[in-house]
Amino acid sequence: MSLPAYRPPEDPGLWEAFLERLERTLRVAPLHPTTVEYLTHPKRLVTVSLPVVMDDGKVRVFQGFRVVHDIARGPAKGGVRLHPSVTLGQTAGLAAWMTLKAAVYDLPFGGAAGGVAVDPGLLSPRELERLVRRYTAELVNLIGPDMDILGPDLGTDERVMAWIMDTYSMTLGSTVPGVVTGKPHALGGTEGLDDAAGLGVALILKEFARRWGFPLEGARVAVQGFGQVGGAFALHAQRMGLKVVAVSTSRGAMYQEEGLPVEEVLAHYEATGVLPRHDLDPEELLALPVDYLVLAALEGALDGERAKRVQAQAVLEAANFGLTPEGEAYLLGKGVRVVPDLLTGGGGLLASYLEWVQDLNMFFWSEEEVRHSFAKSVAKAVAEVCERAEALSTDLRAGAMVLALERVNEATRLRGVYP
The missing domain is CATH 3.40.50.10860 (Leucine Dehydrogenase, chain A, domain 1)
Structure with a gap:
């Protein structure tokens, strides 16, 4: 068409x-x-x-x-x-x-x-x-x-x-305050979700590991892109028991077989703008033998050629359009699980929604209440995408796309076309 x-x-x-x-x-x-x-x-x-x-x-x-x-x-x-x-x-x-x-x-x-x-x-x-x-x-x-x-x-x-x-x-x-989200708490920002995008990726990984029967405790993960999303994810992954063995920026990658001290590495990166050391070329991180590969860099980071080097069991697309269609097709053909950005990258948007609602009402929840609502919404989205994908006997991206388009279609139908 x-x-x-x-x-x-x-x-x-x-x-x-x-x-x-x-x-x-x-x-x-x-x-x-x-x-x-x-x-x-x-x-x-x-x-x-x-x-x-x-x-x-x-x-x-x-x-x-x-x-x-x-x-x-x-x-x-x-x-x-x-x-x-x-x-x-x-x-x-x-x-x-x-x-x-x-x-x-x-x-x-x-x-x-x-x-x-x-x-x-x-x-x-x-x-x-x-x-x-x-x-x-x-x-x-x-x-x-x-x-x-x-x-x-x-x-x-x-x-x-x-x-x-x-x-x-x-x-x-x-x-x-409601004209923007992601602002300081003193100006109406949401308490406890400064790391929402990275937290969302970690919670989604946890949900899928349970569904697939994949390991979590001690599982090896590599993170491409160590900015706001990748850094926050690495911290939460480590707290969940995963072993973050490699992280990368555009300048280079840091690798440690037994797992990186994520808090120390992140503190150094935030203070200096560079990793403490460069053990690998950024491209080499994609080929590491890990359980999970998280794409948290720019668009098109993993194309068809780079996908041929991937050894991970699952790839989580935390960056919008992080996978090219060719790259994804190759991975799926090889049996690698792929969690698409429409799902994996939704943590920041979900946190924005919670902040916007609070700003409109000028009533603010506790950090515990916010995180509970956040985790509940993530689990619901995962379940609905999986249900749609299974019903269509297709991959997760197609399931997420169909779910989203059906909802937009229904809203458009109900509103009609203004004369």
Whole structure:
């Protein structure tokens, strides 16, 4: 089936990847043509020029983007990415993926994404703040707690979310914590879920290990990508009894046969930006003889060629689009279990939902209550994806895609088309 879809004018990137996976899923579970039209044409695509006064007094113009993909199930929700590779096509793909991820977890959100093409490491703190505030100001009439809720992504953190919230609130003349998630606890952030994305991956691994009869205590795991998600996952994996034998960044990988002292390695990495030592090339980590391989780096990290070297029993895709279709097909053909990003990467979105609900009600739960609700929702999503995959006699990605698309389809049907 050839989709009559929106095509970005340049660098389609992840948007084309989304369309390809949607097309494959439609062969298994056809949707109503109206839903397909909505899914293949984002609701809103915004490109903004962001002039910023640099510390030397010169003005530099950056390119920013914000895409709202679909709002059938609720207001849009998605991250803000600060990275040199940010493009409109990439942003559209991430927004579409967020639509499906929210549906997999049965959250009342549509999908959105945004970002600025910039290397934040090359900006001073004041330059970064000016850029973030200008980006927010350009979007102030298009975002809000009941329209489009922003959150952290690659290159952003709770400090950036605080700047966005403050800029939006000062423009409106009242404090609006619900416009962003992932902000500091003092400003309405969720207590106890700073590590939500990594915790979600760990809980999902635990669920699947139980379902598959795979080992957990003493099992060996390698983590590609030691950022916010990979680092938090490694800590939780170690606490669950797994042996984290290797972690990697773009510069190199650290390996230790008997297991790494994760807390020490993470503390060093957060303080210096580099691992204590490099024992392997990052590519070599993918080929280690481990029980579990976790992909927590950038998109397309494991393609068809790299997949041929994988020795893990299971691969967990914690990064959006971490596996290429060719890479996944090879792994599945070889009998390797694959847990897709629509499920594995949902921890951050789930935490955002819990934070958003609390902000809207201005009533905050204890850390224990938040973590209990989080774990319950993760287990429910795993069970529902597995049930759908088993009913269709297909893999977990197809099961997650079908589950998400059915939910979006039903919401679209019930809402109808506005004249």
